[in-house]
Amino acid sequence: xxxxxxxxxxxxxxxxxxxxxxxxxxxxxxxxxxxxxxxxxxxxxxxxxxxxxxxxxxxxxxxxxxxxxxxxxxxxxxxxxxxxxxxxxxxxxxxxxxxxxxxxxxxxxxxxxxxxxxxxxxxxxxxxxxxxxxxxxxxxxxxxxxxxxxxxxxxxxxxxxxxxxxxxxxxxxxxxxxxxxxxxxxxxxxxxxxxxxxxxxxxxxxxxxxxxxxxxxxxxxxxxxxxxxxxxxxxxxxxxxxxxxxxxxxxxxxxxxxxxxxxxxxxxxxxxxxxxxxxxxxxxxxxxxxxxxxxxxxxxxxxxxxxxxxxxxxxxxxxxxxxxxxxxxxxxxxxxxxxxxxxxxxxxxxxxxxxxxxxxx
Numbered sequence: 001x002x003x004x005x006x007x008x009x010x011x012x013x014x015x016x017x018x019x020x021x022x023x024x025x026x027x028x029x030x031x032x033x034x035x036x037x038x039x040x041x042x043x044x045x046x047x048x049x050x051x052x053x054x055x056x057x058x059x060x061x062x063x064x065x066x067x068x069x070x071x072x073x074x075x076x077x078x079x080x081x082x083x084x085x086x087x088x089x090x091x092x093x094x095x096x097x098x099x100x101x102x103x104x105x106x107x108x109x110x111x112x113x114x115x116x117x118x119x120x121x122x123x124x125x126x127x128x129x130x131x132x133x134x135x136x137x138x139x140x141x142x143x144x145x146x147x148x149x150x151x152x153x154x155x156x157x158x159x160x161x162x163x164x165x166x167x168x169x170x171x172x173x174x175x176x177x178x179x180x181x182x183x184x185x186x187x188x189x190x191x192x193x194x195x196x197x198x199x200x201x202x203x204x205x206x207x208x209x210x211x212x213x214x215x216x217x218x219x220x221x222x223x224x225x226x227x228x229x230x231x232x233x234x235x236x237x238x239x240x241x242x243x244x245x246x247x248x249x250x251x252x253x254x255x256x257x258x259x260x261x262x263x264x265x266x267x268x269x270x271x272x273x274x275x276x277x278x279x280x281x282x283x284x285x286x287x288x289x290x291x292x293x294x295x296x297x298x299x300x301x302x303x304x305x306x307x308x309x310x311x312x313x314x315x316x317x318x319x320x321x322x323x324x325x326x327x328x329x330x331x332x333x334x335x336x337x338x339x340x341x342x343x344x345x346x347x348x349x350x351x352x353x354x355x356x357x358x359x360x361x
Contacts (some may be wrong), residue, residue, distance in 0.1 A: 084136060084137035084138050084141075084311075085137075086311060086312050087136070087137040087138040087140070087141040087310070087311075088137040088141075090141050090144075091137065091140055091141045091144055094115075094144045094148075095118070096115050096116060096117065096118060096144060096147050096148065097115070097116045098113070098114070098115045098116075098140075098144065099113075099114050100112070100113055100114075101114055101199070103156065103192075103195050103196050103199045104195065105191050105192050105194075105195035106191070108160070108161055108188075108191075108192065109160060109161065110156045110157070110158070110160045110192045110195060110196060111135075111156070111157045111160040111168055112154050112155065112156040112157065112196055112199075113135070113139075113140050113143055113154065113155045113156075113157075114143075114152070114153070114154045114200070115143050115144045115146070115147035115152075115153050115154075116147055116152055116205060117147045117148070117149070117150045117151055117152060119150050121207075122205055122206060122207035123150060123151050123152050123205060123206060123207060124151050124152070124206075124207055124209040124210070124211065124233070124358070124361055125151065125152040125153070125154065125197075125200040125201060125203070125206050125209065125210045125211070126146050126151045126152070126153045126154070126210075126211050126212070126213055126358075127154055127155075127156070127193060127196055127197050127200065127210060127211070127212045127213070127225075128142060128143050128146070128153055128154065128155035128213055128214070128218075129155075129156075129158070129193070129212065129213065129214030129215070129218030129219075129221045129222050129225070130155060130157070130158065130169075130214075130215070130217075130218050131215045131216040131217055131218055131304070131307070132177075132178065132181050132216050132217035132218075133177060133216075134157065134158075134159050134168070134169030134172070134177045134180075134181065135155065135157035135159070135168065135169040135170070136169075138307050138310065139155050139215075140155065141310070142155075142306070142307075142310075143155045149355055149358070151358065152200060152203060152205060152206055154196055154199070154200045156192060156193070156196045157169050158184060158189060158192055158193075159172065159177065159180050159181070159184075160192075162180045162183075162184070163176065163180065181217060186224075189221060189224075190224075190225065190228045193212070193221075193225050193228075193229070194228070194229060197210045197212070197229060197231075197232075209233045209361060210231065210232060210233060211232060211233050211234040211235065211236065211262075211358070211361060212225050212226065212229075212232055212234075212235050212236070213235075213236035213237075213238065214236075214237065214238065214240060215238045215239065215240070215304070215306055215307070216238070216239060216240065216303065216304060217240070218238075218240065219237045219238045219239050219240020219241075220237075220240035220241050220242075220243075221240070222235050222236065222237050222238075222240060223235060223237045223240055223241065223242050223243060223264060224243050224256070226260045226262050226264055227243060227253075227256040227257065227259045227260055228259070230259070230261045230262075232261070232262040233262055233361050234262050234263050234264075234265065234357065234358075234361055235260075235262055235263075235264045235265070236265050236267065236354060236357075237264060237265065237266045237267065238267045238306055238350075239267065239268055239269055239272055239275050239303050239304065239305075240275065241275055241278040241282070242257065242278060242282040242285070242286075243256040243257070252278075252281050252282055252285045254285050254288075254289065257285055257286060257289055257291060258289050260286075260289075260291050262292075263292035263293075263294070264286070264291070264292065264293045264294070265294050265295075265296075265353075265354075265357060266279070266282075266293065266294065266295030266296065267295075267296060267298070267306075267350050267353075267354070268295055268296065268297040268298065269297070269298060269301040269302050269303050269304075269305050269346065270297055270298060270299035270300050270301055271300065271301065271302045271303075272301075272302060272303040274303070275303065276297065279295050279297075282295075283295065296350075296353065298345070298346030298349060298350065299342075300342035300345070300346070301342050301343050301345070301346035301347075302339060302342070302343060304343075305342075305343040305346040305347055305350075306347050306350065308339070308340065308343040308344075308347075309340070309343035309344035309345070309346060309347025309348070310344075310347060311340075313337070313340055313344075314333060314336040314337050314340055316333055317329035317330060317332075317333050
């Protein structure tokens with residue numbers, strides 16, 4: 001990770017350290033009152049300089065080089081999702097080349113995270129569409145995991161330029177991210193994704209093949225992107241729904257689905273009725289249109305299982321001696337552990353299926 005460097009040369013206090021002050025005082029025998037006055041002034045200057053220097057170093061630690069090599073990480077996503085230090089730490093340990101690029105889409109610049117695989121031959125590219133939480137540490141970690149599997153992966157922050165002062169996800173709080181996601185113009189999303197797909201397909205290390213994947217809100221956007229980009233080789237929809245007709249959120253948009261040329265692979269959670277209830281109608285429409293749609297439901301898992309199953313296992317509570325409190329903590333832990341195991345199982349099985357399909361593209 002590269003940080004901006006601030007010069008503190010003008011704040012140097014080397015000549016006025018306490019040791020130097022004492023030596024100078026003995027060398028130039030001054031009246032005691034004069035020495036005290038000089039010492040007081042110089043000591044104050046020393047303290048102020050140190051404080052200013054620390055403030056500048058603090059600012060330096062927060063800086064980032066958006067085009068840096070390996071482990072470049074933007075300011076953490078706002079509290080739109082639970083703390084993801086585990087994802088950040090995993091990303092920091094990756095040996096793969098990571099970089100941030102600004103992809104042009106007309107007058108817009110889409111801040112995008114790219115990770116390259118360590119492979120000999122040119123690779124297929126995967127466009128990663130983030131969750132409703134925007135560009136998170138987990139999304140970046142997943143992008144790195146795709147590169148680990150042998151693919152060039154690029155994750156655009158679709159909230160680029162939508163935050164205060166032209167910022168993206170990291171410039172917004174939880175509510176701001178949600179509002180910005182809801183306010184994204186559909187045509188802008190499509191144009192941003194097309195620009196990103198064009199960019200990654202033309203990289204020297206790419207073989208020209210591009211697939212798309214998305215999660216939650218991004219899952220629905222990956223399905224939608226398949227209706228707008230005929231050159232896609234595949235769309236991987238994780239717990240997202242198919243496009244619906246304007247003004248009728250429960251009606252599948254058959255006109256949109258008719259434009260799909262790539263196979264669509266669905267990954268769904270068994271405990272996700274909101275999304276699962278759309279699968280039968282989507283299956284029926286895709287079959288009638290003679291489109292490839294292969295949904296798989298992972299029983300016991302919840303919405304967001306790719307992220308939830310990637311997180312660390314819940315930690316058992318420590319007994320406090322208060323029976324009522326300890327019993328409640330134990331019950332909460334058992335429930336969380338059961339959910340975690342189901343999500344991890346789904347996540348692991350989904351990766352096996354996903355890698356097998358990717359290998360055949």
